[in-house]
Amino acid sequence: MTDDDSGALRTTALHDAHRALGARLVPFSGFEMPVQYAGVLKEHDAVRKRAGLFDLSHMAQFALSGAGVGPWSETLTINKVANMKPGQARYNIFTNERGGAHDDVIFYRLSDDRWLLVVNAGNAAKMWAHVNAERSGDVALENLHGSRALIAIQGPRSVEWLQPYIDVDIGAMKYYSCVETRVKGAPSAVVIARTGYTGEDGFEVFLPSEEATGVWDLLLAENGARGLEPCGLGARDVLRLEAGMPLYGHELTEEITPLQAGLGWAIKFDKPEFRGKDALLAQRDAGDYARIVGVTMDGRVPARAGYPVFARAHRAGEIRSGSFAPSVGRSIATALVDPVDAAEGTAIEVEVRGARQPATVTPMPFYKRPKG
Amino acid sequence: MANVPAGLLYSKEHEWVKLDGEVATVGITDYAQNSLGDIVYVELPRVGATLSQATSIGVVESVKAVSDIYTPVGGEVTEINTAIEAEPAVVNRDPYADGWLFKVKLDDVGQAKELLSPEQYTQLTREAS
Numbered sequence: 344m345t346d347d348d349s350g351a352l353r354t355t356a357l358h359d360a361h362r363a364l365g366a367r368l369v370p371f372s373g374f375e376m377p378v379q380y381a382g383v384l385k386e387h388d389a390v391r392k393r394a395g396l397f398d399l400s401h402m403a404q405f406a407l408s409g410a411g412v413g414p415w416s417e418t419l420t421i422n423k424v425a426n427m428k429p430g431q432a433r434y435n436i437f438t439n440e441r442g443g444a445h446d447d448v449i450f451y452r453l454s455d456d457r458w459l460l461v462v463n464a465g466n467a468a469k470m471w472a473h474v475n476a477e478r479s480g481d482v483a484l485e486n487l488h489g490s491r492a493l494i495a496i497q498g499p500r501s502v503e504w505l506q507p508y509i510d511v512d513i514g515a516m517k518y519y520s521c522v523e524t525r526v527k528g529a530p531s532a533v534v535i536a537r538t539g540y541t542g543e544d545g546f547e548v549f550l551p552s553e554e555a556t557g558v559w560d561l562l563l564a565e566n567g568a569r570g571l572e573p574c575g576l577g578a579r580d581v582l583r584l585e586a587g588m589p590l591y592g593h594e595l596t597e598e599i600t601p602l603q604a605g606l607g608w609a610i611k612f613d614k615p616e617f618r619g620k621d622a623l624l625a626q627r628d629a630g631d632y633a634r635i636v637g638v639t640m641d642g643r644v645p646a647r648a649g650y651p652v653f654a655r656a657h658r659a660g661e662i663r664s665g666s667f668a669p670s671v672g673r674s675i676a677t678a679l680v681d682p683v684d685a686a687e688g689t690a691i692e693v694e695v696r697g698a699r700q701p702a703t704v705t706p707m708p709f710y711k712r713p714k715g
Numbered sequence: 716m717a718n719v720p721a722g723l724l725y726s727k728e729h730e731w732v733k734l735d736g737e738v739a740t741v742g743i744t745d746y747a748q749n750s751l752g753d754i755v756y757v758e759l760p761r762v763g764a765t766l767s768q769a770t771s772i773g774v775v776e777s778v779k780a781v782s783d784i785y786t787p788v789g790g791e792v793t794e795i796n797t798a799i800e801a802e803p804a805v806v807n808r809d810p811y812a813d814g815w816l817f818k819v820k821l822d823d824v825g826q827a828k829e830l831l832s833p834e835q836y837t838q839l840t841r842e843a844s
Binding site for chain 2: 367378379382383384385577580581643644645647666667674696
């Protein structure tokens with residue numbers, strides 16, 4: 344997570360709405376963003392039990408078009424892109440020559456030759472420079488950062504509360520599918536995807552910035568009394584950690600590879616070539632790489648990013664993310680540890696303010712939403 | 716507007732002090748608990764520990780962040796509020812009563828004179844906002 348608060352901060356189209364709701368605003372990746380409204384625990388609870396509304400317009404959206412987008416993208420990323428069908432969304436990672444991550448992203452294929460690519464806010468400049476430097480063939484790039492907004496609704500009641508405003512049957516949408524449609528009352532076409540970063544059911548709505556407040560206010564006006572809560576980046580981070588989802592800058596970096604981050608499922612080694620393939624193959628074949636594991640603290644004390652991790656009295660690694668987790672009732676974390684200490688059930692210690700606190704390597708996700 | 720009760724003294728680090736002879740009860744203010752957000756963990760000094768004025772003697776942790784607790788007065792810790800270990804949220808709900816943190820037997824009662832009045836502390840929080 345890069346936090347660029349040097350220079351003037353940008354704001355999203357929903358900035359005034361956040362202030363009117365009493366949001367606590369903080370600098371985040373060059374934007375002034377809500378970290379909380381009613382409180383992190385209240386917002387977290389709303390998402391797990393009902394639904395929460397998120398302004399994610401700080402994330403950068405790129406429009407990719409042309410017949411070459413699929414094959415070109417595959418040469419720069421770990422996952423396959425060309426075989427995505429229109430209406431599909433897919434998680435992917437742009438890599439460097441060492442197999443490390445430039446960014447983790449989602450591709451949304453809107454039609455045969457029109458795509459949306461969403462990248463992390465903190466990597467917007469880096470990724471725009473990268474795709475432009477690497478552009479080749481029938482690929483056109485457009486930077487929509489700032490002109491397009493992103494509103495997410497996440498939680499078990501997302502279908503129920505969003506459906507009245509959308510003409511397509513969103514309940515029938517497959518997970519990780521997307522569609523171009525309209526929101527009632529808003530003039531322009533929007534993209535809706537059944538994607539999210541919370542471990543709950545939910546949708547992301549990509550729309551012109553000038554229509555964002557209309558949709559945001561409409562959703563809250565109708566459902567606020569039913570328990571739809573505006574949610575900030577604080578709750579977002581706890582939700583994604585509980586769901587075992589990586590955060591760039593923590594579980595993925597230019598140095599921490601997708602293999603190390605437990606994302607080997609997304610690496611398609613049968614692609615003839617892609618940036619960092621050789622390095623990832625070598626890493627996979629050697630097998631002795633430090634890796635990201637889930638950690639649950641035995642006691643109440645939270646582990647935080649940077650805290651040293653020990654196993655069998657030797658330094659084994661460090662905490663990469665940590666928080667109290669309301670869905671688990673425990674303090675949880677991710678850690679990058681030596682492979683010999685990575686097995687589920689391994690007893691470890693986390694050094695917290697000079698004292699070693701007991702913890703256990705536990706599987707991720709820490710939380711899975713109930714079926715049905 | 717944060718609550719700043721009369722009858723207490725305050726520190727620049729957003730702690731309150733209730734003086735009872737040479738024993739001071741210490742906690743964090745309403746302004747502090749509101750700034751911190753949901754408190755999930757509190758680390759208090761040990762009973763019997765000797766504290767130096769204005770040093771960090773424990774932490775209050777919100778969901779996302781760790782904050783130092785400073786002691787506005789020096790002396791020996793005579794009691795700590797063990798109830799908040801099980802329920803840290805009490806510090807948010809009731810920072811001036813049930814959410815008290817620790818008690819100190821002052822080694823220099825004169826240190827109390829360096830603390831802020833309710834009016835001075837209220838002014839400080841206005842300037843900080």
